[in-house]
Amino acid sequence: MRIERRLLRYLTPRGGWFSLALATAFLASLLDGLIVVLLIPLLKYLFGTAGALTAQAPSRLEDVIDWVLRPLIAGATPGQAAARILSLLVAGLIMKNVFGYLTKQIQVAIQEGLVRDLRVALFDHLLHLDLDYFQRTRAGQLISSLIVDVDQVKHVVTAALAKLFQNAVVIVVTLIILSQISWRLTLLVLATAPFLVIGMRQLLRRLRRHSRARADERGVITSTIAERIGAIKLIRAYGEEAGELERFDRQSQQYRKKVIRTMRFSSLMSPVSEMFGGLLIILIIFVGMRPSIVGGVPLSAEAVVVFLVAALRVMSPIKKIAEFPAAMAVALASAERVFEVLDRPEADRDRPGEVPAQFAQEIRYDGVAFRYPGGPKVLDRVSFTIPKGRVVAIVGPSGAGKTTLVDLLPRFHDPTEGSILLDGVPLTQLTRSSVRALMGVVGQETILLNDTVHANIAFGAPGATREQVVRAAVAANAEEFIDDIPDGYDTMLGERGTRLSGGQRQRIAIARALLRDPPILILDEATSALDPASERLVQEAIDHLMKDRTVLVIAHRLSTVRHAEEIIVLDNGTVVERGDHGALYRAGGLYRRLYDLQFRDEPLTALEPSAPLP
Numbered sequence: 001m002r003i004e005r006r007l008l009r010y011l012t013p014r015g016g017w018f019s020l021a022l023a024t025a026f027l028a029s030l031l032d033g034l035i036v037v038l039l040i041p042l043l044k045y046l047f048g049t050a051g052a053l054t055a056q057a058p059s060r061l062e063d064v065i066d067w068v069l070r071p072l073i074a075g076a077t078p079g080q081a082a083a084r085i086l087s088l089l090v091a092g093l094i095m096k097n098v099f100g101y102l103t104k105q106i107q108v109a110i111q112e113g114l115v116r117d118l119r120v121a122l123f124d125h126l127l128h129l130d131l132d133y134f135q136r137t138r139a140g141q142l143i144s145s146l147i148v149d150v151d152q153v154k155h156v157v158t159a160a161l162a163k164l165f166q167n168a169v170v171i172v173v174t175l176i177i178l179s180q181i182s183w184r185l186t187l188l189v190l191a192t193a194p195f196l197v198i199g200m201r202q203l204l205r206r207l208r209r210h211s212r213a214r215a216d217e218r219g220v221i222t223s224t225i226a227e228r229i230g231a232i233k234l235i236r237a238y239g240e241e242a243g244e245l246e247r248f249d250r251q252s253q254q255y256r257k258k259v260i261r262t263m264r265f266s267s268l269m270s271p272v273s274e275m276f277g278g279l280l281i282i283l284i285i286f287v288g289m290r291p292s293i294v295g296g297v298p299l300s301a302e303a304v305v306v307f308l309v310a311a312l313r314v315m316s317p318i319k320k321i322a323e324f325p326a327a328m329a330v331a332l333a334s335a336e337r338v339f340e341v342l343d344r345p346e347a348d349r350d351r352p353g354e355v356p357a358q359f360a361q362e363i364r365y366d367g368v369a370f371r372y373p374g375g376p377k378v379l380d381r382v383s384f385t386i387p388k389g390r391v392v393a394i395v396g397p398s399g400a401g402k403t404t405l406v407d408l409l410p411r412f413h414d415p416t417e418g419s420i421l422l423d424g425v426p427l428t429q430l431t432r433s434s435v436r437a438l439m440g441v442v443g444q445e446t447i448l449l450n451d452t453v454h455a456n457i458a459f460g461a462p463g464a465t466r467e468q469v470v471r472a473a474v475a476a477n478a479e480e481f482i483d484d485i486p487d488g489y490d491t492m493l494g495e496r497g498t499r500l501s502g503g504q505r506q507r508i509a510i511a512r513a514l515l516r517d518p519p520i521l522i523l524d525e526a527t528s529a530l531d532p533a534s535e536r537l538v539q540e541a542i543d544h545l546m547k548d549r550t551v552l553v554i555a556h557r558l559s560t561v562r563h564a565e566e567i568i569v570l571d572n573g574t575v576v577e578r579g580d581h582g583a584l585y586r587a588g589g590l591y592r593r594l595y596d597l598q599f600r601d602e603p604l605t606a607l608e609p610s611a612p613l614p
């Protein structure tokens with residue numbers, strides 16, 4: 001029930017339209033009933049057997065019909081009367097379909113609005129989930145939820161509800177007609193309903209479970225496609241086409257099985273309810289033909305015809321109502337997947353009580369420890385202070401925790417112990433948006449969007465003019481290659497920027513950070529993909545950029561951090577040495593070892609004229 005109620009909440013804003021749909025559906029069903037009712041006088045005038053229609057003659061229903069129709073058929077011959085009733089019947093039919101069409105249109109509008117709301121809510125939620133979630137969840141599952149699951153959900157609310165209501169009206173109207181002919185028969189019809197409900201329940205439980213499994217499997221396939229497209233070069237380079245095909249074939253096979261299993265149950269709904277309806281009609285005819293049960297008088301020919309028409313008419317709505325839970329089961333399985341994501345607490349949104357960040361003095365790490373969920377400590381007892389305007393380098397072996405350390409500053413994660421203070425205020429008391437607005441981040445992986453060069457540089461500064469973008473590109477030493485590509489700044493970069501080399505992409509990322517002109521700059525191996533020549537160019541740009549800024553720079557090549565005012569050496573998550581290049585080199589610790597190791601490995605790039613200091 002919980003999921004249903006939550007879905008209803010999404011309908012509340014559309015209450016007005018929903019009521020309108022219910023009203024038109026009601027009118028359509030009423031007209032539908034009217035068409036059946038009109039059969040009574042029509043048959044009466046056609047066969048000329050007035051008054052002998054029901055077992056309990058004269059029935060109230062007939063009196064009402066006679067009274068309503070009197071102006072229409074007063075003074076007419078039975079033939080004319082039949083013709084007039086027939087035209088009324090056709091008019092009713094047309095009106096019924098007009099209202100039916102209107103209902104459908106409103107329903108679609110409500111449904112698609114609901115789907116849009118749910119989709120946008122899900123996307124909004126994703127934008128604010130903790131980073132950790134994305135590392136544990138395959139993108140394909142989320143894509144599948146955003147595209148297919150939210151779309152499935154619409155069947156729950158509008159289609160099903162309106163249909164349920166519409167069909168319930170038809171059933172009630174028909175039952176009234178039936179009860180006028182024989183209330184005993186009607187009771188009999190009603191008495192069979194619980195059997196249908198009980199019979200369906202078992203089926204539905206399984207259907208829901210299998211639908212869920214099918215939706216999960218669909219997510220697996222979507223994930224595989226998305227991931228393999230991203231890894232196409234890898235697959236080719238290692239000749240894994242056949243292996244990948246086999247894996248994909250296996251997953252498709254798996255999905256096929258899940259679909260067939262689901263369909264086995266959903267297809268069973270229709271025959272089961274149809275069989276049930278058939279048996280019901282046989283029961284009606286069987287019982288109706290027995291005067292002892294229907295009330296003493298055998299039913300007339302017209303009575304049987306009307307009764308059968310009514311009973312057959314009621315079949316289709318009963319069937320639809322019986323199928324309604326099946327549609328529900330499939331949709332609820334999808335809704336469950338959507339709500340599972342929506343139920344994850346949003347970790348990354350400004351909270352009440354957080355205040356805007358100020359940065360005039362210093363950044364301080366105070367006894368910071370951090371562990372990724374379920375993992376060991378990757379940082380421990382990290383304490384240091386960076387006065388505003390200082391350039392600090394962080395070095396250490398790969399896996400030492402350098403990236404994690406700088407990721408804590410824009411609050412990509414919060415420390416598990418200790419705190420990071422900005423001008424003495426813990427980051428956790430500051431809004432993420434204001435903290436991040438102070439920083440430009442160039443990460444280890446350059447992330448480019450499938451957009452123009454201009455848009456990629458201006459990301460995060462949407463109002464930037466072309467002039468500002470060009471200035472940033474010049475400062476990042478990217479101007480030259482941008483001018484060389486066909487459409488310059490208007491060139492579309494392919495999916496994930498595949499049209500650029502690694503070094504070019506890094507320079508775009510640097511230009512992007514420069515354009516924001518942030519007081520704090522975080523460079524995490526921002527020049528690692530550059531060749532020594534362009535690295536020197538970019539390094540110049542960075543040196544220029546570092547002026548008047550507070551910088552945390554992680555550099556792969558130690559030659560590039562030699563000029564940092566302070567170097568923090570990290571090993572195994574703890575700070576093992578601190579100082580400037582000269583002091584650290586002389587100390588002969590980890591820094592010295594790393595430095596010597598690099599010079600041995602890369603004698604050509606590192607042997608600058610001013611190289612090895614003391």
Ligand SMILES: Nc1ncnc2c1ncn2[C@@H]1O[C@H](COP(=O)(O)OP(=O)(O)O)[C@@H](O)[C@H]1O
Pocket residue numbers: 135372375378396397398399400401402403404405
């Ligand atoms: N998202 C993550 N989830 C779990 N462990 C992680 C994650 N990112 C990094 N680690 C682990 O944290 C440690 C430090 O990683 P990282 O900060 O990237 O080191 P560095 O940047 O110095 O190479 C490593 O042992 C790594 O395996």
Ligand SMILES: [Mg+2]
Pocket residue numbers: 402403404444
């Ligand atoms: Mg790293």
